[in-house]
Amino acid sequence: MARVLETKRSRFLLGGLVLAHLVAISRQVDRGGGTSLLGQTVFAVLSPFQRVVGAGLGAMVATWSGYVDLRHVSRENQELRTRMATLEMELQRQQDRLREADRLREIADVKPTLPFETLLAQVIATDGVPWYRTVTLNRGKDDGVSLNSPVISTTGVVGRVMAVGPRAAKVQLLLDHESGLGVRIERSRITAVVSGQAGFADHVGNLLAMKFVPVLADVAVGDVVVTSGLDRMFPKGLMVGRVQSVKATGGLFKDILVAPSAHFERLEELMVVRAQPDDLVLTQEVRPPEPAGPGPRSTTKIGSPAAR
Amino acid sequence: MRVFWTALAILIALLVQTALGRLLPMQARVFDPFLLVVVYCGLTGGETHAMLAGAAAGWVQDVHFGGRILGLSGLTKVLVGFAVGVGSTRFHLGEPAARLLVLMVATVADALLFGQLAQVFDVQAYSLSPLGLAARAAVNGAVGMVVFETVDRQIKRWAPRT
Numbered sequence: 001m002a003r004v005l006e007t008k009r010s011r012f013l014l015g016g017l018v019l020a021h022l023v024a025i026s027r028q029v030d031r032g033g034g035t036s037l038l039g040q041t042v043f044a045v046l047s048p049f050q051r052v053v054g055a056g057l058g059a060m061v062a063t064w065s066g067y068v069d070l071r072h073v074s075r076e077n078q079e080l081r082t083r084m085a086t087l088e089m090e091l092q093r094q095q096d097r098l099r100e101a102d103r104l105r106e107i108a109d110v111k112p113t114l115p116f117e118t119l120l121a122q123v124i125a126t127d128g129v130p131w132y133r134t135v136t137l138n139r140g141k142d143d144g145v146s147l148n149s150p151v152i153s154t155t156g157v158v159g160r161v162m163a164v165g166p167r168a169a170k171v172q173l174l175l176d177h178e179s180g181l182g183v184r185i186e187r188s189r190i191t192a193v194v195s196g197q198a199g200f201a202d203h204v205g206n207l208l209a210m211k212f213v214p215v216l217a218d219v220a221v222g223d224v225v226v227t228s229g230l231d232r233m234f235p236k237g238l239m240v241g242r243v244q245s246v247k248a249t250g251g252l253f254k255d256i257l258v259a260p261s262a263h264f265e266r267l268e269e270l271m272v273v274r275a276q277p278d279d280l281v282l283t284q285e286v287r288p289p290e291p292a293g294p295g296p297r298s299t300t301k302i303g304s305p306a307a308r
Numbered sequence: 309m310r311v312f313w314t315a316l317a318i319l320i321a322l323l324v325q326t327a328l329g330r331l332l333p334m335q336a337r338v339f340d341p342f343l344l345v346v347v348y349c350g351l352t353g354g355e356t357h358a359m360l361a362g363a364a365a366g367w368v369q370d371v372h373f374g375g376r377i378l379g380l381s382g383l384t385k386v387l388v389g390f391a392v393g394v395g396s397t398r399f400h401l402g403e404p405a406a407r408l409l410v411l412m413v414a415t416v417a418d419a420l421l422f423g424q425l426a427q428v429f430d431v432q433a434y435s436l437s438p439l440g441l442a443a444r445a446a447v448n449g450a451v452g453m454v455v456f457e458t459v460d461r462q463i464k465r466w467a468p469r470t
Contacts, residue, residue, distance in 0.1 A: 010355045014390050017363055021383035025429055028377045039378045042371040049319065050326045050372070057330050128325035128373040129381075130337040130440070131422065131433035136372070162376065170372070177432040178375055201337065202440035265333075 040165065047168035051138055054124030062092055103269050106154040116235065118152070118271040119143055124168065126267075130201035133176040135159075135267055140167045148233055150273040156239040156261030157181065157227060158270055169272070174208055174240075175264055182231035183210070183240050188218040191228050194240060194258055206264045208241060210256035217254065219246050225258050235273070310353065317345045318365045322372060329373075338444050340415065342369045342381075344452045346389045347414050348459065351401055355393025362389030377431050384421045388414050404453055411452040412445040419444065 024038075107120060121143075125136040139145050141164050149161040151171045159179065163170040172179050177196040184191050194208040213219055223243040229236030241260040249255045321341035328336035342365040350358030366382030374381060392414055395401060401410055419441055426433040436444060 006354070006356070010359070010390070010393070013356055013359055014386070017359055017386045018383065021363075021379050021386065025377055025379040025383070025425075028379070038367070039371045042368060046319070046322060046368060046372065049323060053323050053326045054330060057327055061331070124330075125326045125372070126329040126333050126336070128329045128336050129340070129369065130436055130444070131426070132373065132375040133434075134373060134375070163371070172375070176375065177434050196434075199434075200437035200440060201434035202437055202443075204434070 039163065043163055043168070043170070044165040047136065047140075047165050050125045050136060051168065054122075054138065062096060063089065100269075103154075107269060107271060109154075117274045119145065119274050121145075121151075121169070121270050121272050123267050123270065127173075132178075133173040133196060133264075134162070135171050135173065137161075137169045137171060137270065137272065138167070139272060140165045140169050142166050144274045145169045145272050146274075150234045150238075152238060152271050152273065153262045153267065153269075154271075155263060156241060157234060158262045158264075158267065160233060161272065171270075173264060174260060174262070175204075175206060180231070181234060181240065182228040183225050184228040185217075185219055185243070186224040186226050187220075188223070190217045190219065191230060192256075194225065197257070206260065207244060208258040208260055210243070210258050211253065213254045213256055215248055215252065215254055219243060219254060219256060221246060310357065314345070314349060314357070314361050314364070317348075318342065318361070318368055321345050321365065322368055325369075325373065338440075338447045339451060340418070340444070340448055342366065342385065343388070343415060343418055343448060344411070344455055346385050347392050347411055347452065348456055350389050350392030351396045351407065351410065351456070353393070354397060355390050358389030358393040359386050360389075362386040375431060375433060377429055380422060380425050380429070380431065380433075383425060384418055387421055388418050391417065404457065407456055408449045408453050411449040415445040415448045416441060 104120075119139055121137040121139040123135045124138045127134045137145075137151070145161055145164050147161055147164055149169075151158045151160060157174060159171045159173040159176070161169045162172040173196075174181060174194065175196045177198065179195045181194050182191065183194050190213060192213045193211045195211065197204040197207055197209045210225070221243055225240045225243060227234040227236060227238040227240060239261045241258045241262075243256060244259040245255075245257045247255040321344070324341045325336065325339075328339060345365050346358055346362040349361040353361075362385030363382050366385035367379065369385075370378040370381045392410060395410065399406070401407060419436055422433070423435045425431075
């Protein structure tokens with residue numbers, strides 16, 4: 001008897017939960033996405049834990065990699081081993097700092113040349129499921145990040161903010177299948193849309209698919225792709241990548257793949273554009289000034305290199 | 309008390325997924341700690357517990373790692389939790405081999421259900437290739453078996469004292 005009651009209760013619960021989910025999902029589909037109050041609350045409550053893990057992992061990785069190579073050294077060399085470990089850890093920490101300083105210097109070089117205010121943010125979590133391509137940043141509403149804010153790196157466009165909590169924000173990467181960015185081929189001025197490639201999650205690489213380019217359009221391998229500004233979300237002229245392959249499919253549109261200029265495999269420090277979308281519809285394209293001379297570091301910057 | 313342990317397990321799953329995503333980004337996509345929580349709740353607590361755990365775990369996963377539309381993982385995990393819970397009341401699923409099978413089937417069902425729901429709601433989410441799905445099932449199965457065994461041992465160890 002108790003089992004029958006339990007079964008009935010669980011069937012009711014299943015029906016209720018499924019119905020509640022369908023209503024919640026349908027409401028979002030109607031609104032075209034965005035964040036619900038429940039979503040915002042869960043994100044706000046749990047993202048501090050992610051921040052702690054993100055911050056702690058850096059230190060743990062440095063410590064672990066400093067020690068892991070030294071595990072089999074004999075007991076007689078204990079003193080030397082300790083000393084070596086200390087020095088190695090110190091060296092590694094210094095190298096990490098150097099690399100971080102390099103990245104920050106690169107950002108500092110680019111930031112003043114941008115005609116809009118940006119906010120430096122660190123990646124605290126990357127996508128944990130195969131279905132989407134997202135990262136979480138350590139900056140949120142309290143820092144001035146808002147929904148749909150563009151996110152860029154020193155080398156190119158990265159994505160847009162799709163959910164924002166008080167101290168963290170989730171970014172939809174350009175590589176996501178659902179992303180969409182208005183772009184232009186710099187040489188021929190042809191406009192199109194880029195998004196993540198279609199295909200199985202474990203087969204697609206870090207390439208972007210360029211859509212809606214007519215078969216007769218003038219597109220060549222190596223062409224520079226920049227933002228068009230037509231999506232009213234991203235400023236005009238930001239570097240997106242270069243055309244990697246062009247194929248005629250026999251249909252109305254060409255099959256084009258773009259190699260993004262942002263390094264999606266190692267995203268660490270990013271810049272969130274703080275201006276409102278209306279402020280970003282610029283009349284002029286974003287062009288950081290040409291570097292004074294050939295420097296030791298890469299000069300590939302956020303603005304496109306051609307036609308300056 | 310059960311609610312507390314389930315909430316703690318979901319929080320641990322979130323932290324494990326976050327840490328894995330930072331350390332091994334590619335491998336993190338193969339492993340789903342939230343699913344392990346749901347399956348364990350189904351195996352030990354019945355369908356009601358598993359469904360509620362599934363809803364909570366799925367929403368946390370959606371909010372932190374999901375896309376534009378939230379709730380797809382929640383709904384998927386409610387259904388998976390219900391199926392595992394019902395299965396555990398009808399069959400003897402306490403043996404490691406049976407649990408391995410349940411974990412693998414649950415992983416495949418989770419991925420297929422998610423893909424179908426994404427299509428229904430016109431969400432362009434990536435899906436896994438058959439090989440990728442098999443790898444995900446194998447990893448979840450292997451890790452889940454070890455985790456379940458460890459948790460069971462700890463519960464047995466502490467049960468007489470409480």
